[in-house]
């Protein structure tokens with residue numbers, strides 16, 4: 590890996606912190622934009638992000654930290670975005686620097702709520718970033734396990750294989766293995782959808798359903814995901830690969846999953862507002878299900894799990910009733 594590769598991470602949450610840790614293993618220096626001046630000063634003094642993934646040790650000497658997004662975007666060629674999708678539009682509106690000549694990798698697993706676009710499409714359509722300059726980082730990987738240096742696999746999808754290789758080399762290491770893919774759109778949709786299925790898994794758990802039903806739910810979820818992605822972007826893909834099925838499983842079963850945690854509270858009877866207040870982290874699936882539901886209405890895909898989660902989170906329907914109905918649609 591050339592030490593001159595200039596990569597910056599945009600975002601200050603758990604996943605941004607984990608990506609900075611991975612990059613720091615290979616690069617001499619990493620750019621990092623985060624909003625919080627307090628967090629920046631804390632990292633410089635104490636080598637840890639105070640708010641997210643504080644167990645990960647960081648080396649401030651390697652980090653070019655700034656709370657000014659324009660400063661970081663102007664200075665770096667490759668930008669990795671790891672801001673929750675619900676805040677992306679607002680953050681990008683701070684930009685005065687053009688993104689047209691930048692290479693953008695999205696590590697975001699969601700849909701931009703205001704435009705209903707997956708993140709790559711948002712950069713392409715709203716910021717004129719050419720398709721060959723857009724990539725995705727995905728796969729079954731929790732930030733918490735990166736902090737613990739537990740073996741994890743990431744998929745780097747990009748139209749331009751050369752760019753995918755550069756990022757892949759910058760991220761791969763002792764505890765990170767990378768795979769390159771050309772399915773940018775499918776990978777992005779899968780990453781967004783699995784969060785909704787993890788909320789469903791959490792709701793089911795909260796309602797008292799057991800492991801037997803969870804397995805049926807996940808089995809139906811992967812088939813629903815396959816139908817959904819086929820309608821929005823038809824191409825040859827193996828839905829059992831880690832970027833699709835693997836990501837669904839880690840989110841659906843792991844205790845680290847934000848989306849499952851959120852769903853579990855809903856199943857136990859918390860309101861959406863109180864479940865959100867309980868969490869210090871963002872459950873992307875809450876935002877995703879609204880856009881996913883709207884898209885599926887246009888494509889006409891059969892999506893009983895998305896429909897049930899949507900009815901509970903946005904339709905004011907009782908989780909118990911919706912999941913009872915859902916059990917009759919599973920096979």
Ligand SMILES: NC(=O)c1ccc[n+]([C@@H]2O[C@H](COP(=O)([O-])OP(=O)(O)OC[C@H]3O[C@@H](n4cnc5c(N)ncnc54)[C@H](O)[C@@H]3O)[C@@H](O)[C@H]2O)c1
Pocket residue numbers: 600601602603604605624641671672673674676679680696697698699730731732733869870871872873
């Ligand atoms: N955490 C993981 O293990 C993981 C793994 C893969 C992908 N992702 C994806 O990475 C993205 C970021 O998730 P995360 O887990 O790092 O989130 P997080 O919950 O850990 O952090 C939330 C982030 O949102 C920021 N934020 C909160 N309110 C904001 C506002 N009003 N405006 C702008 N920013 C605001 C916070 O500063 C923080 O940076 C998501 O799309 C997620 O799906 C996360």
Ligand SMILES: O=P(O)(O)OC[C@H](O)CO
Pocket residue numbers: 698728729730731784787836839840841843845846847848849
């Ligand atoms: O499992 P969640 O809900 O925390 O989402 C995090 C990542 O997307 C897992 O790959």
